[in-house]
Amino acid sequence: MEPTPSAGRAPGGAAAEADPVPEPDRRVPVGRRVxxxxxxxxxxxxxxxxxxxxxxxxxxxxxxxGYLPGGDRFRIYTITGSFPQVAPDAxxxxxxxxxxxxxxxxxxxxxxxxxxSLVRDFQCVTGWRVPSVHWAGVRLADVLDAAGVHxxxxxxxxxxxxxxxxxxxxxxxxxxxxxxxAYEMLGGPITTAHGGPVRLYVAPMYGYKSxxxxxxxxxxxxxxxxxxxxxxxxxxxxxxxxxxxxxxxIQ
Amino acid sequence: MSDxxxxxxPAPASIAAHGTSLVRFDxxxxxxxxxxxTLFLVLIATALPLYFPSIEAAVGRRALxxxxxxxxxxxLPVPLAVSLAGPWGARLRRDLRRVNRWSAEEVRxxxxxxxxxxxxxxxxxxxxxxNAAFTAGAILVMxxxxxxxxxxxxxxxxxxxxxxxxxxxLATVIVVVVSAxxxxxVSHPTAxxxxxxxxxxxxxxxxxxxxxxxxxxxxxxxxxx
Numbered sequence: 001m002e003p004t005p006s007a008g009r010a011p012g013g014a015a016a017e018a019d020p021v022p023e024p025d026r027r028v029p030v031g032r033r034v035x036x037x038x039x040x041x042x043x044x045x046x047x048x049x050x051x052x053x054x055x056x057x058x059x060x061x062x063x064x065x066g067y068l069p070g071g072d073r074f075r076i077y078t079i080t081g082s083f084p085q086v087a088p089d090a091x092x093x094x095x096x097x098x099x100x101x102x103x104x105x106x107x108x109x110x111x112x113x114x115x116x117s118l119v120r121d122f123q124c125v126t127g128w129r130v131p132s133v134h135w136a137g138v139r140l141a142d143v144l145d146a147a148g149v150h151x152x153x154x155x156x157x158x159x160x161x162x163x164x165x166x167x168x169x170x171x172x173x174x175x176x177x178x179x180x181x182a183y184e185m186l187g188g189p190i191t192t193a194h195g196g197p198v199r200l201y202v203a204p205m206y207g208y209k210s211x212x213x214x215x216x217x218x219x220x221x222x223x224x225x226x227x228x229x230x231x232x233x234x235x236x237x238x239x240x241x242x243x244x245x246x247x248x249x250i251q
Numbered sequence: 252m253s254d255x256x257x258x259x260x261p262a263p264a265s266i267a268a269h270g271t272s273l274v275r276f277d278x279x280x281x282x283x284x285x286x287x288x289t290l291f292l293v294l295i296a297t298a299l300p301l302y303f304p305s306i307e308a309a310v311g312r313r314a315l316x317x318x319x320x321x322x323x324x325x326x327l328p329v330p331l332a333v334s335l336a337g338p339w340g341a342r343l344r345r346d347l348r349r350v351n352r353w354s355a356e357e358v359r360x361x362x363x364x365x366x367x368x369x370x371x372x373x374x375x376x377x378x379x380x381x382n383a384a385f386t387a388g389a390i391l392v393m394x395x396x397x398x399x400x401x402x403x404x405x406x407x408x409x410x411x412x413x414x415x416x417x418x419x420x421l422a423t424v425i426v427v428v429v430s431a432x433x434x435x436x437v438s439h440p441t442a443x444x445x446x447x448x449x450x451x452x453x454x455x456x457x458x459x460x461x462x463x464x465x466x467x468x469x470x471x472x473x474x475x476x
Contacts, residue, residue: 029351030361031352031353035384035387037388038385038389038392042388042421045417046396046413046417049416049417075302082314231403231404243408
């Protein structure tokens with residue numbers, strides 16, 4: 001073991017011989033200790049940070065917690081490394097599968113349908129939450145009704161224009177009034193980074209459910225786990241009641 | 252700073268024989284420092300739009316910014332590793348041992364949170380030693396947490412949350428420490444200049460690095476720093 005700083009003296013012998021700095025007997029390897037302490041804290045933080053962050057957030061409450069690094073701002077994740085660029089004029093939302101009518105809805109088609117606005121927190125499963133985000137779009141239930149869902153259908157599969165991300169919802173979840181096909185976010189058109197021109201917004205669930213760059217809605221007979229679920233996240237991603245997390249409910 | 256201002260004991264013969272300046276950093280050390288500093292600045296500059304949506308709105312091209320951030324992060328250990336690796340790294344290796352080793356007086360400085368004055372400063376001040384150790388630790392931890400964020404596949408998903416937390420908190424500390432480092436460098440132009448030219452005057456060394464100066468004059472050998 002190394003001496004503690006209070007001892008003020010390094011061991012002699014082999015350590016002293018290996019060290020060309022004069023007067024090694026009165027020197028303490030503080031630099032190495034700082035390095036090891038930081039490495040240890042860093043690894044502990046990566047492994048247990050989910051719990052630490054939750055505890056710190058609860059201790060400080062939502063007010064102060066917002067000032068913590070990593071607090072109330074969006075982090076943009078992509079699973080393909082780039083953003084799919086979809087021109088608003090060229091955008092089409094395909095609705096297919098167990099439906100009476102296959103649809104290819106343009107942005108104008110979506111805007112002509114009944115508009116729903118929501119102001120809700122956006123909670124990420126990695127810990128951050130953006131309070132009171134403004135969303136607008138069409139209820140997914142209205143889109144499904146326009147296509148006519150077959151009896152016996154039970155779930156939806158969603159595809160993204162990024163060609164990689166997929167998501168799922170049960171039909172019951174999809175028909176909730178706070179699940180929308182969104183074309184506005186933060187008070188304007190959805191930017192490419194945020195998944196524009198059209199994305200899903202599933203208010204009561206963790207952010208990975210709100211698939212970006214929504215391209216296809218397929219009506220199927222059972223839920224197929226999406227990209228993040230195949231990587232370990234919960235299929236039923238209720239905020240505060242899944243993924244081993246205890247976040248406060250969405251407001 | 253001029254030698255004419257130096258009072259006190261006459262310079263030992265060995266110092267006089269080597270003129271009025273000393274090598275503090277050789278070319279490999281300076282190259283490592285400035286390459287490292289450049290990477291840190293690019294990383295901080297690209298982190299700002301990635302983190303603050305208002306800045307991102309002005310900058311745009313998020314995917315490109317994220318790529319630059321990622322690969323500068325991956326490159327972070329390279330300057331130090333390359334400078335240490337070859338025969339050109341002998342002085343840097345010696346200086347790292349020196350940075351690691353703290354005198355009893357420097358330990359007291361640390362434990363008093365910088366209020367205890369170090370009467371016999373080394374080649375590097377205790378604050379510089381602490382900054383060096385912090386920087387090395389920061390490189391390790393940011394590289395590890397950033398890698399988990401970027402390449403999360405092999406890890407349990409809860410590590411993404413932990414890595415996000417660690418990366419954010421340490422990034423904030425790094426911005427504070429780097430800002431202080433730059434402010435101190437600007438307010439100590441001789442020390443800053445030594446990271447450009449590599450040299451300091453013996454007068455500066457007598458005032459700011461007297462333990463190093465005595466050590467050199469006492470047992471000077473060519474090539475020994």
